[in-house]
Amino acid sequence: MAKSAPHVYLSALPFAPTCSLVSAHYSSTFPRTLRVERGRLSHWPSSEMVISNVGDKVHSIALSPDGQRIVSGSNDRTIRVWNTTTGETEAGPFTGHTDWITSVAFSPDGQRIVSGSSDRTIRVWNAATGETEAGPFTGHSSSVTSVAFSPDGQRIVSGSSDGTVRVWSATTGETAAGPFTGHTSSVTSVAFSPDGQRIVSGSNDQTIRVWNATTRKKVAGPFTGHASSVWSVAFSPDGQRIISGSSDRTIRVWNATTGETEAGPFTGHTDWVTSVTFSSDGQHIVSGSSDRTIRVWNATTGETEAGPFTGHTDWVTSVVFSPDDQRIVSGSSDRTIRVWNATTGDTEAYPFTGHTDWVTSVAFSPDGQRIVSGSSDRTIRVWNATTGETEAGPFTGRISSVTSVAFSPDGQRLVSGSSDKRIRVWNAATGDTEAGPFTGHTSLVTSVAFSPDGQRIVSGSSDRTIRVWNATTGETEAGPLTGHTDGVTSVAFSPDGQHIVSGSDDGTIRVWNAMTGETVAGPFTGHMAWVTSVAFSPDGQHIVSGSSDQTIRVWSAMTGETVAGPFTGHASSVTSVAFSPDGQRIVSGSSDRTIRVWNATTGDTVAGPFTGHTDLVTSVAFSPDGQRIVSSGDVSIRMLNATTGKTETTRHVDFTDHSVINDEGWICGSKGELLMWIPRIHRAGLYRPSNIWVTAEHETHIDLSTFVHGRSWATCVNT
Numbered sequence: 001m002a003k004s005a006p007h008v009y010l011s012a013l014p015f016a017p018t019c020s021l022v023s024a025h026y027s028s029t030f031p032r033t034l035r036v037e038r039g040r041l042s043h044w045p046s047s048e049m050v051i052s053n054v055g056d057k058v059h060s061i062a063l064s065p066d067g068q069r070i071v072s073g074s075n076d077r078t079i080r081v082w083n084t085t086t087g088e089t090e091a092g093p094f095t096g097h098t099d100w101i102t103s104v105a106f107s108p109d110g111q112r113i114v115s116g117s118s119d120r121t122i123r124v125w126n127a128a129t130g131e132t133e134a135g136p137f138t139g140h141s142s143s144v145t146s147v148a149f150s151p152d153g154q155r156i157v158s159g160s161s162d163g164t165v166r167v168w169s170a171t172t173g174e175t176a177a178g179p180f181t182g183h184t185s186s187v188t189s190v191a192f193s194p195d196g197q198r199i200v201s202g203s204n205d206q207t208i209r210v211w212n213a214t215t216r217k218k219v220a221g222p223f224t225g226h227a228s229s230v231w232s233v234a235f236s237p238d239g240q241r242i243i244s245g246s247s248d249r250t251i252r253v254w255n256a257t258t259g260e261t262e263a264g265p266f267t268g269h270t271d272w273v274t275s276v277t278f279s280s281d282g283q284h285i286v287s288g289s290s291d292r293t294i295r296v297w298n299a300t301t302g303e304t305e306a307g308p309f310t311g312h313t314d315w316v317t318s319v320v321f322s323p324d325d326q327r328i329v330s331g332s333s334d335r336t337i338r339v340w341n342a343t344t345g346d347t348e349a350y351p352f353t354g355h356t357d358w359v360t361s362v363a364f365s366p367d368g369q370r371i372v373s374g375s376s377d378r379t380i381r382v383w384n385a386t387t388g389e390t391e392a393g394p395f396t397g398r399i400s401s402v403t404s405v406a407f408s409p410d411g412q413r414l415v416s417g418s419s420d421k422r423i424r425v426w427n428a429a430t431g432d433t434e435a436g437p438f439t440g441h442t443s444l445v446t447s448v449a450f451s452p453d454g455q456r457i458v459s460g461s462s463d464r465t466i467r468v469w470n471a472t473t474g475e476t477e478a479g480p481l482t483g484h485t486d487g488v489t490s491v492a493f494s495p496d497g498q499h500i501v502s503g504s505d506d507g508t509i510r511v512w513n514a515m516t517g518e519t520v521a522g523p524f525t526g527h528m529a530w531v532t533s534v535a536f537s538p539d540g541q542h543i544v545s546g547s548s549d550q551t552i553r554v555w556s557a558m559t560g561e562t563v564a565g566p567f568t569g570h571a572s573s574v575t576s577v578a579f580s581p582d583g584q585r586i587v588s589g590s591s592d593r594t595i596r597v598w599n600a601t602t603g604d605t606v607a608g609p610f611t612g613h614t615d616l617v618t619s620v621a622f623s624p625d626g627q628r629i630v631s632s633g634d635v636s637i638r639m640l641n642a643t644t645g646k647t648e649t650t651r652h653v654d655f656t657d658h659s660v661i662n663d664e665g666w667i668c669g670s671k672g673e674l675l676m677w678i679p680r681i682h683r684a685g686l687y688r689p690s691n692i693w694v695t696a697e698h699e700t701h702i703d704l705s706t707f708v709h710g711r712s713w714a715t716c717v718n719t
Helices: 007-015 021-029 710-716
Strands: 035-038 047-051 058-063 069-074 079-083 089-094 101-106 112-117 122-126 132-137 144-149 155-160 165-169 175-180 187-192 198-203 208-212 218-223 230-235 241-246 251-255 261-266 273-278 284-289 294-298 304-309 316-321 327-332 337-341 359-364 370-375 380-384 390-395 402-407 413-418 423-427 433-438 445-450 456-461 466-470 476-481 488-493 499-504 509-513 519-524 531-536 542-547 552-556 562-567 574-579 585-590 595-599 605-610 617-622 628-633 636-641 666-668 674-677 691-695 701-703
Touching: 007 035, 058 327, 069 101, 069 112, 079 112, 112 144, 122 155, 155 187, 165 198, 198 230, 208 241, 241 273, 241 284, 251 284, 284 316, 294 327, 359 628, 359 636, 370 402, 370 636, 380 413, 413 445, 423 456, 456 488, 466 499, 499 531, 509 542, 542 574, 552 585, 574 617, 585 617, 585 628, 595 628
Parallel strands: 058 101, 058 316, 101 144, 144 187, 187 230, 230 273, 273 316, 359 402, 359 617, 402 445, 445 488, 488 531, 531 574
Antiparallel strands: 035 701, 047 337, 058 069, 069 079, 079 089, 101 112, 112 122, 122 132, 144 155, 155 165, 165 175, 187 198, 198 208, 208 218, 230 241, 241 251, 251 261, 273 284, 284 294, 294 304, 316 327, 327 337, 359 370, 370 380, 380 390, 402 413, 413 423, 423 433, 445 456, 456 466, 466 476, 488 499, 499 509, 509 519, 531 542, 542 552, 552 562, 574 585, 585 595, 595 605, 617 628, 628 636, 636 691, 666 674
């Protein structure tokens, strides 16, 4: 709002939740603003702030003792200090490490920062200036995974992938104690006890050990119980208990002296627990997970007290309570830092039944009435193509991330490929497994498709091969087809089922005999980078390809000659391409977050770019009648009108399918003027003029029919 004060009334007030007393009091006074028709929250979201200009994946964050600053360590080898209230950079980037920063911590007086790195060293920095005050400390023979100051600030403890723990003088860098040996695998996390007399360590050997910080002697442990690696450990404020988080998806509380389990295992996370810590009174525990969520637990009963907090789009790598326990700070591999209200939940205006992780693949049913989607959340869902409501699913099983999905020609079955190297066939109505898993690929399956008669399935894999399977028995009918020199990214049958086209990370396209596996055309060369997606034209005469070189090409399916293209316009990798049913148009999705429709002959853009996805577009497809396009990206699915742009109700506002939301949340007009500000929680699910429906955690539909802006903004108020 600092950029445009009028938008306190025009944008902020309309998006205020229904519980807001300010909104209740003033909304009727300002009737000519945008209106949130769908998706208005009932309560303030738990995410209070997002810091997004962090450089690279955040491995570790820590709060200063007064709670006013956040320090972060990142994959870009730098350390940065942020203002907790404003999110602005206060210091940094601090440079010196030559590899990833894996762990950071403030000294007890807040004047210094310690960092550990994959470069095997430890450094101590002035927290204000970024100058190196001590180090680099050397001695570990592998990555330093965890560092912490002693309560008096005189010592530093470190854990390493070399399986050892060391204690250093924080001033001189000399070894004060250690190496402590006993763990049989990497030490992943270390911490001092509140009195500085003991050290706790967690390890990939699935155990926890407690050491005398001076003598190196083991005083307790190994504590056993976790079924997989221990990723995070911490003492309670009174030093009587230890908390641990593990890749077995659980949290445990241990007696720090006896090693007995005092509480847990706490269950709820659906993937590795990567970070845990106690609140200052020891009554609560906060946890972060690779399932991208944060939870707050009762430290005694293990009941969930708040959360799961959602918003991160990749692993949560580090979490910490503020000194007053009112807020939680989290760091993530999604390159953001978030500040959360530790007590409020994100109460939704309506239930969300969609995917909770990346949607990787979408496809229409043959009659155009349904859409199937696959996701990194390990589920498959079937949606009503008209309403966007869930018709079937989620289909779950012993599957990993779903990479590709497709309907059978009769619409009765679904095929899915997965990062677990397997292929499965499902009943499209019930979700029952009808065939599979088909095994044979030695790396993740990247693409699957039914033959036109529904009797066979083709699959491509990162193992560089293509296989043809009997869709009922799972027996291999052809293959493995070899020839590509890098992973196969996309496969498709020709309309007559006689041929298969494949695209590869080796930058080439090949056409194969679907029965014999022999190469009948290709390799087609011309793309300057990975080929990410391929498809036959409806008449089988042409092939369209998309590439990481940001272009689209159309080829003769028999000769490999370029008959159209390269089509240019996307500003990043083209991730998905498809022909329209009449073969006259091509739709493409891109890492630039947009969708475009092209004339298949001339390469002219005939619709788009359509915006709305908040990250790369992973998959696009035309409806059987060619009137709609379905797209997936981030955690949402969008249904677009394939031909229209602006609608009548928005023409006076200049809000179009091309409108981009910038990093600060502003939608700008064609001349760069600020039109409206969109709160972060509403951005991924914001309807655009051509959107028929959107599935996202917070679907947001705004009415701009009475919206005033620019020089007319003052008329928003009743006088």
